[in-house]
Amino acid sequence: MTRSTALHTDRYELTMLDAALRDGTAQRRCVFEVFGRRLSGGRRFGVVAGTGRLLHAIRDFRFGDDELRYLRDEKVVDATTLDFLADYRFTGSVTGYREGEVYFPGSPLLTIEGTFAEAVILETLALSILNYDSAVATAAARMSVAAGDRPLAEMGSRRASEEAAVAAARAAYIAGFSATSNLEAGRRWGVPTMGTAAHAWTLLHDSEEDAFRSQVDALGSGTTLLIDTYDIAEGVRTAVRVAGTQLGGVRIDSGDLPIVAGEVRAQLDELGATGTRITVTSDLDEYALAALAASPVDSYGVGTSVATGSGVPTAGLVFKLVAREAADGSWVGVAKASAQKASHGGRKAAFRTLDAGTATSELIVVSDGFEELSTAAEHPDARPLQTTLMHNGEAEAAALGTAGVQAARAHHARVREELPVRALALSKADPALPTEYREAV
Amino acid sequence: MTRSTALHTDRYELTMLDAALRDGTAQRRCVFEVFGRRLSGGRRFGVVAGTGRLLHAIRDFRFGDDELRYLRDEKVVDATTLDFLADYRFTGSVTGYREGEVYFPGSPLLTIEGTFAEAVILETLALSILNYDSAVATAAARMSVAAGDRPLAEMGSRRASEEAAVAAARAAYIAGFSATSNLEAGRRWGVPTMGTAAHAWTLLHDSEEDAFRSQVDALGSGTTLLIDTYDIAEGVRTAVRVAGTQLGGVRIDSGDLPIVAGEVRAQLDELGATGTRITVTSDLDEYALAALAASPVDSYGVGTSVATGSGVPTAGLVFKLVAREAADGSWVGVAKASAQKASHGGRKAAFRTLDAGTATSELIVVSDGFEELSTAAEHPDARPLQTTLMHNGEAEAAALGTAGVQAARAHHARVREELPVRALALSKADPALPTEYREAV
Known part of the structure; x- marks a missing residue:
């Protein structure tokens, strides 16, 4: 229309x-x-x-x-x-x-x-x-440079006016991002879309374990589980117990990311989930991405900073x-x-x-x-x-x-x-x- | 639709x-x-x-x-x-x-x-x-406070994504602005609209005088003439010569505004155009508005800073x-x-x-x-x-x-x-x- x-x-x-x-x-x-x-x-x-x-x-x-x-x-x-x-x-x-x-x-x-x-x-x-x-696109290109070979997803729709968000997803994709959370950008411009669950998903359920189990039942063990609603170490243990060592990924959305990512990687490896990927998504911009280059992170989600041009x-x-x-x-x-x-x-x-x-x-x-x-x-x-x-x-x-x-x-x-x-x-x-x-x- | x-x-x-x-x-x-x-x-x-x-x-x-x-x-x-x-x-x-x-x-x-x-x-x-x-709206309210009783027009559409611009005009109006340049905001939300001419208008014509004369013919002597395409003092003289001392207003879009506004006011008064209003519109934000409080300015147009939330x-x-x-x-x-x-x-x-x-x-x-x-x-x-x-x-x-x-x-x-x-x-x-x-x- x-x-x-x-x-x-x-x-x-x-x-x-x-x-x-x-x-x-x-x-x-x-x-x-x-x-x-x-x-x-x-x-x-x-x-x-x-x-x-x-x-x-x-x-x-x-x-x-x-x-x-x-x-x-x-x-x-x-x-x-x-x-x-x-x-x-x-x-x-x-x-x-x-x-x-x-x-x-x-x-x-x-x-x-x-x-x-x-x-x-x-x-x-x-x-x-x-x-x-x-x-x-200019901000996104800088982020893409800072992320190197690690995939970047655009997740900033909520921080831009609703139609601007669609344009932002499109522009970020042109400048090197690999996907967006925005479904309208997927429909209108063919940008690949991604996303699994928010904290509300865990809070909706009577326990974190219930939430993870339901998500794995629906999306398979290749899904990405959000592990920081309560205690991160406990979240990782629960995630691997529920999904097995074939768990696709975990997402961390808070905390001191370089430290937390290292801890989560060590814990996943110790539990045998050596192939489980780590995605981080907490208020990242190009400088935070550069600071994470040496951390065991597999992919990023960037929100506010890309949709608002990072300053x-x-x-x-x-x-x-x-x-x-x-x-x-x-x-x-x-x-x-x-x-x-x-x-x-x-x-x-x-x-x-x-x-x-x-x-x-x-x-x-x-x-x-x-x-x-x-x-x-x-x-x-x-x-x-x-x-x-x-x-x-x-x-x-x-x-x-x-x-x-x-x-x-x-x-x-x-x-x-x-x-x-x-x-x-x-x-x-x-x-x-x-x-x-x-x-x- | x-x-x-x-x-x-x-x-x-x-x-x-x-x-x-x-x-x-x-x-x-x-x-x-x-x-x-x-x-x-x-x-x-x-x-x-x-x-x-x-x-x-x-x-x-x-x-x-x-x-x-x-x-x-x-x-x-x-x-x-x-x-x-x-x-x-x-x-x-x-x-x-x-x-x-x-x-x-x-x-x-x-x-x-x-x-x-x-x-x-x-x-x-x-x-x-x-x-x-x-x-x-939050940025606009601060600008509205800084402008005091002087009318503020929102002109930032070009610095925001096209649908965001409509939302910005609406939000600024709610927070105390009196009008917008954005016609879609006028149609959709009833925000009063305003605007007369850009520098392109003057440049289109063989002389500034031709441009001013044509504008006054079309819009009457109550219109606002943009006087800073070439030389401001010459622009003021031409404006009053063409429109008479009943000229509605002049707009200044460049220069050191507190100084220029004072000079233009003095010149207008000397030419007898004591009722001609001065509008200024060059990269204003709430701080610039506050700095103009003591200058002889009658109204403001604010663009980029309001549509982008002023930081x-x-x-x-x-x-x-x-x-x-x-x-x-x-x-x-x-x-x-x-x-x-x-x-x-x-x-x-x-x-x-x-x-x-x-x-x-x-x-x-x-x-x-x-x-x-x-x-x-x-x-x-x-x-x-x-x-x-x-x-x-x-x-x-x-x-x-x-x-x-x-x-x-x-x-x-x-x-x-x-x-x-x-x-x-x-x-x-x-x-x-x-x-x-x-x-x-």
């Missing part, structure tokens, strides 16, 4: 549209760009996510009777604008970084071209999706007009003049320069005009970063749905390999690659 | 349901409670929001063909459980704090009573909604089983034993004790059993904090829709008046009221 996304829009976009339809500028062709001025929180790289979601959301950006009635009743726009919106369908083009790509300050993550009228009203929708999803809940991306048609039909690059919020006008082509397979810079070639910009041919050691995401209003099928998620996850794994080692450290620092601007020749 | 909320659920809830339907515990009556162990970020009080949204979401928590097919295909649950879910409808009761109420550590914000089967699967939905909305993006509320029926039909209070995550078992009644109209404590009366707890009669100087939100699966109509939002906003304004002055300071501190537990007599 689809729902119109058309009112996920700040009112000023429709106010501008209304005035532009009166003064004739509505039909000027425009280039809008989504980029970040900086990487917040001392991140060394960002990860683009949400692109596939945005393509779906642009498709559903249609003004139906309900939307039009609200705008008319509230006198947001006049009758001419209502007519325009009733027929609205984005017919322009969208180019941008592939979902899962890494990015740096100034990277032109998304370029939307069309008339002012059709493009300006996508601002809030595009930013909402890309800002949240990229914040989660950076929004990527801080902006949506700016960078070029437009002038009254005489020529193109002009435009940008706000503010010192604090300066941006680079003009259409941009972006490349990642490489030296023996390792990334060395983010190269952004700027053109004031509208001519097609130089391609990889002129930069033999550089990888072009932009791809066509939407052409004449039609989305690239490969970027949509569950296939798009799988492609993004694979792309992220690939491009992370290109990053220099310094990009993978967790401490706060400058971006791992410099952004270099060059004028188009 | 409604969409099922049923898969906004962590997989372990359905796994527990599946096992409980096999072992007979599914029908045990249970009391689940939503509460926070602490106020994150050194907040002095929390603000409950999302309650009305949750009541709608519980109504839409139904497993249709799409949801059931996914669960069957993925083998999440067995056939018996699928049959149970196909007929699922929550028939229990929900009591809790009124939306807009303030809360403290341990406050029983929501109590859900029903069978284990019907209540346990609401965990993620309830927490997602209450955690995000309450985080936003606390989730309220950290948990959903715990606190009492259940035993095999013999008697009631037992239950709680996890972990030292770090200890909670109080038992059913709870909550009161705010008052001294001459000023709140003095959060009084929580705990019962291990299931008897109805003491009411205000026994606590003559205390205000009972809980109300019935849902009875036999039917939501209180007054808490729903736009009327519920208005009631919550009014309730918040009222209860904020009860708080001691120390609750309203912005610096980090302990909760403004102590939480006191008492055993039911």
Whole structure:
């Protein structure tokens, strides 16, 4: 079931549209760009996510009777604008970084071209999706680095708004997580789901043993038992007594995890449950994961920190007009003049320069005009970063749905390999690659 | 158009349901409670929001063909459980704090009573909604205190996931904001909307003067012109030249705001535009608002910080089983034993004790059993904090829709008046009221 996304829009976009339809500028062709001025929180790289979601959301950006009635009743726009919106369908083009790509300050993550009228009203929708999803993916990638080869499950749905939680599960999966607890993310985006039991399960029963026995009866001895409702050592003993030494796993959700994990591993081994895996899930973030690297833990569940961007809940991306048609039909690059919020006008082509397979810079070639910009041919050691995401209003099928998620996850794994080692450290620092601007020749 | 909320659920809830339907515990009556162990970020009080949204979401928590097919295909649950879910409808009761109420550590914000089967699967939905909305409302209340009588508009949609943005606009309005930029929040929840133009509007035109003239033609001289695209002093001159001294307002979105606001006020006054209002909107949070108290600013727009909870993006509320029926039909209070995550078992009644109209404590009366707890009669100087939100699966109509939002906003304004002055300071501190537990007599 689809729902119109058309009112996920700040009112000023429709106010501008209304005035532009009166003064004739509505039909000027425009280039809008989504980029970040900086990487917040001392991140060394960002990860683009949400692109596939945005393509779906642009498709559903249609003004139906309900939307039009609200705008008319509230006198947001006049009758001419209502007519325009009733027929609205984005017919322009969208180019941008592939979902899962890494990015740096100034990277032109998304370029939307069309008339002012059709493009300006996508601002809030595009930013909402890309800002949240990229914040989660950026945090998730750091966690994935910190977890190394151990599987990471995303369990943060309860700490994000209900639809944001679905987006978070999807973004974390793209950035290297292996599964989510969120069933809607499983249904909608094909993310693998996992989960067995909460403390309520143990508390529901008359004893921990009853609870474990019932769970093993239902799910088999390969299940994971939550052992910290009462006493952990007693919980481990009960778990192995009930499930046998073939018990699949135990989960620890509290305590001083490096110490507790070591104790539980020793106890399991002593009881003969040498193959039983240990999962830990208590308020982990990338730093806690790094601190557990030497502990006998087999897999992790991460909640709050990934769904809230681990201290950076929004990527801080902006949506700016960078070029437009002038009254005489020529193109002009435009940008706000503010010192604090300066941006680079003009259409941009972006490349990642490489030296023996390792990334060395983010190269952004700027053109004031509208001519097609130089391609990889002129930069033999550089990888072009932009791809066509939407052409004449039609989305690239490969970027949509569950296939798009799988492609993004694979792309992220690939491009992370290109990053220099310094990009993978967790401490706060400058971006791992410099952004270099060059004028188009 | 409604969409099922049923898969906004962590997989372990359905796994527990599946096992409980096999072992007979599914029908045990249970009391689940939503509460926070602490106020994150050194907040002095929390603000409950999302309650009305949750009541709608519980109504839409139904497993249709799409949801059931996914669960069957993925083998999440067995056939018996699928049959149970196909007929699922929550028939229990929900009591809790009124939306807009303030809360403290341990406050029983929501109590859900029903069978284990019907209540346990609401965990993620309830927490997602209450955690995000309450985080936003708590931050928004602090901003509202800092803004004093000056109107505050919520403009953070672009910094939150698209549906979260709607919830944020609603929560901020409940906590004292006067409007939002988000049109969907206007349509769905009746929040007043506002907004005029972005920098793109000025950049679209051949000159700032053209842009201002067109805006004034469309919206009248009472509109608000954005004056900082190029040079602020020049922007003010152009604005007054185009719109006249009756210009409604100017908006400043960059610069050192206390200084710039003073300069713009002086310039406007000198030009005779003494009634023109100044709105500022650049990366404000509660501290920046407080710092602007002495500046000649008439209204504020707040974006990122409110939509992301100003450093606390989730309220950290948990959903715990606190009492259940035993095999013999008697009631037992239950709680996890972990030292770090200890909670109080038992059913709870909550009161705010008052001294001459000023709140003095959060009084929580705990019962291990299931008897109805003491009411205000026994606590003559205390205000009972809980109300019935849902009875036999039917939501209180007054808490729903736009009327519920208005009631919550009014309730918040009222209860904020009860708080001691120390609750309203912005610096980090302990909760403004102590939480006191008492055993039911």
